[in-house]
Amino acid sequence: MSIKKRYVAIIAILGIAVGWITLGGTAAVMHYTSSTEFCVSCHSMEIPYEEYEGSIHFSNAKGIRAECADCHIPNDPIDYVITKIRASKDIYHEFVTGKIDTEDKYEEHRMAMAETVWGQMRANDSATCRSCHEFDAMDTYEQSEDAAKMHAYGQENHQTCIDCHKGVAHFAPEPEMDSEAFDNLMAFTQNTSADAKVVYPAETIEMGDLGTINPTAKLDVVEANGSQRIVELHAYQMKGAEQVLYFGEGQRAIVAMLTDAGQAAVNAGEFKADAYGNEWRTAVLTAQIDADVLDSLEPIWDYAEELDNVYCSTCHAKIAAGHFTVNAWGPVAKGMGERTDISDEDLELLTKYFQNHAKDVVGH
Known part of the structure; x- marks a missing residue:
């Protein structure tokens, strides 16, 4: 019996040794x-x-x-x-x-x-x-x-x-949008009806010596002759910053920048103070443009969503446009855009997309 016990003990010791070497060695290798x-x-x-x-x-x-x-x-x-x-x-x-x-x-x-x-x-x-x-x-x-x-x-x-948090320990991939996407957007301007009553620029456009109009601004067409149109822009001015036309009262989404001649051409209402003490007035500007425009914002929003996917969602999850207000989106988009190589024009389009779908715009 003692011999059998000895064999059992030897086998047990050998098993433990083999197991220790096998498992311990594997653990050591895995750890190293x-x-x-x-x-x-x-x-x-x-x-x-x-x-x-x-x-x-x-x-x-x-x-x-x-x-x-x-x-x-x-x-x-x-x-x-x-x-x-x-x-x-x-x-x-x-x-x-x-x-x-x-x-x-x-x-x-x-x-x-x-x-x-x-x-x-x-x-x-x-x-x-x-x-x-x-x-x-x-x-x-x-x-x-x-x-x-x-x-x-x-x-x-x-x-x-x-x-x-995609770029915490290593550089996130550098996002880049193919220029073909913007070309496709501009191709939609060829479908704009000559008698369209409302048009929208897809890029910053000139209005003679009156200044410039930003992308996505709603323009009511007064008269049209081919690509030349006389349009009416309804916006707001804030006292002390009359060279800027804004999206809405208290909403600092810029729709146009005016020269001195442009400011003089504005048909303005009376200034009224808002809850924060800033004074706003309605502003209507009639101007002539000669540029490719769209009769719908949908192609612009589709393009902006592509920009969001490439330049924003590469680094973090999508943030719903309704998460911020019009005024909050301006600095947020600018700050994030500075971390990428997005062009100024594309950043403007993306910002306008967020602002036009902001929580204080949707549903109003």
């Missing part, structure tokens, strides 16, 4: 290959590592550093293993295909790589982000007013972290 040092040892990781070094997750006032694994490898055991298996393709491309072994190749594939990671994070509700950041743990009084509003908006609309 999850380290930042291992991740950045590949040549193709030099670019993302340099971006990471310049991020707040690498260096910050609190001295807390998020390593590669903290953001890219979920803690859930199954997701952990799946992520490690999925990562084997990176080694294949590093040593076999050289898919992103130059800066040009990396930039060529940046969007596809980013979309892959974003998709994975959406699928697990940004689990790695939430291992450190939780809505319930946020002190919104310590956040900026805009940040607090956007976090509240995210909660209300069931958004996940990666919907808005």
Whole structure:
């Protein structure tokens, strides 16, 4: 019996040893290959590592550093293993295909790589982000007013972290709109009826020596002769800024900029003070234009939604136009536009889209 017990003990010890070596060795390998040092040892990781070094997750006032694994490898055991298996393709491309072994190749594939990671994070509700950041743990009084509003908006609309925070540790792909889209928009002007009673410019247009009219401004046609039209623009002026025509009383969406001659040509009403003490008056301007125009705003709004998809939604989830007021959208769009290479004309169209669908316009 003692011999059998000895065999059993030896087998048990051997089993434990083999199990320890197998499982322990596997765990050690998994742990080592999850380290930042291992991740950045590949040549193709030099670019993302340099971006990471310049991020707040690498260096910050609190001295807390998020390593590669903290953001890219979920803690859930199954997701952990799946992520490690999925990562084997990176080694294949590093040593076999050289898919992103130059800066040009990396930039060529940046969007596809980013979309892959974003998709994975959406699928697990940004689990790695939430291992450190939780809505319930946020002190919104310590956040900026805009940040607090956007976090509240995210909660209300069931958004996940990666919907808005796409450029936190690495540069987000540089969005760019194909010029063909604008050409397609302008092609719709060829369908504008010669006897259209209302027209809208799709870009900033001149009105002789009176000034310029901004895109999407509603123009009532008084007389038409081919592309030449005499139009009437109904807008508002604010006292002290008579060179500007605004969308509505108290609504600072600019529809036209006037020269001295333009200001003199305005048929204006009487100034009346609003609730904030600003004085406004109605303003009607009759002017001649010679430009391609549309008889519907729909093609412009369709184009603006494409701009939203490319320049806005590449970095964060879509924000409904009705989320802000007309006056709030101006600085919001300008501030966000400065972070991209969107053209001034496209930014103006996008801003007008938001302002025309703002929460204090829709339904009125």
